[in-house]
Amino acid sequence: MKIYVSVDMEGIAGIAYKEQTTRGELLYPESRQLLTDEVNAVVEALVQAGAEEIIVKDAHATGLNFLYDRLHPSASYVLGPAVMANRFPGLDATFDGAVLIGYHAMAGTQEAILDHSWSFADIYGLELNGAPIGEIGFEALLFGLHGVPVIFVSGDDKTCAEAKRQLGSVFTYETKKATGRHSGLLKAPKRVYAEIGGVMGEAVRRRKECSAYSIPGPYEMKISYMNTSLADAHYYNETDTFRLDGRTRLLKDDDLLRLLSRTFH
DSSP states (O other), X not given: OEEEEEEXXXXXXXXXXXXHHSTTSTTHHHHHHHHHHHHHHHHHHHHHTTOSEEEEEEOSTTSOOSOGGGSOTTSEEEOSOOOGGGSSTTOOXXXXXXXXXXXXXXXXXXXXXXXXXXXXXXXXXXXXXXXXXXXXXXHHHHHHXXXXXXXXXXXXXXXXXXXXXXXXXXXXXXXXXXXXXXXXXXXXXXXXXHHHHHHHHHHHHTGGGSOOOOOOSSEEEEEEESSHHHHHTSOOOSSSEEEEETTEEEEEESOHHHHHHHHTO
């Protein structure tokens, strides 16, 4: 059995502030330890559930967040930034499932910890074919291109609710209950490490209940920027790239991967 794990940082146990997730900030080093410990708990749970090959992608920011000398030896790890066309190196149709650890809710989600969609600074919101979408949906679509279902998502309660709305059949685990952008009822990390394995094991056992996520084309992506200058910076040809208003850009494409690549350029 082969499982691909993608790891973000905002939904990790013990994290509620942007300063905890940003390289160079005072609180970042201890957050790296929290991140690494939770990843190790997940890898151990997957091993116990029977996974024979595990790839873990450091998917937060620069992709250089793990404490690499302290990682569980039973997985392989992808570090560094990746372009959309190859966001998950090593992924192919032979994987039995994908797992999203430490994720967060999409931009604009009420009372969600550190909600955003790809960028705190640039993007106000995203809509694909008329429906809001965040990073959970994007990642699931990329896995879905290989026929690989997302079987498990962890993060705050708003993240877990979004995953169920977006994906339907998926197993989730709450690392905290959010009450605001920087506040919530956070579980002690050691409690999370002890509990997450049980849900992970169930997700692996019942993985066939989960389906690869897909959205039929053609595709339209509406991108709302934080301000008009960010929208000004893009080229508009009125054929497949349109400006709808001061800070909104619309992209059209028949190819999903190409559309996703264009969204963030």
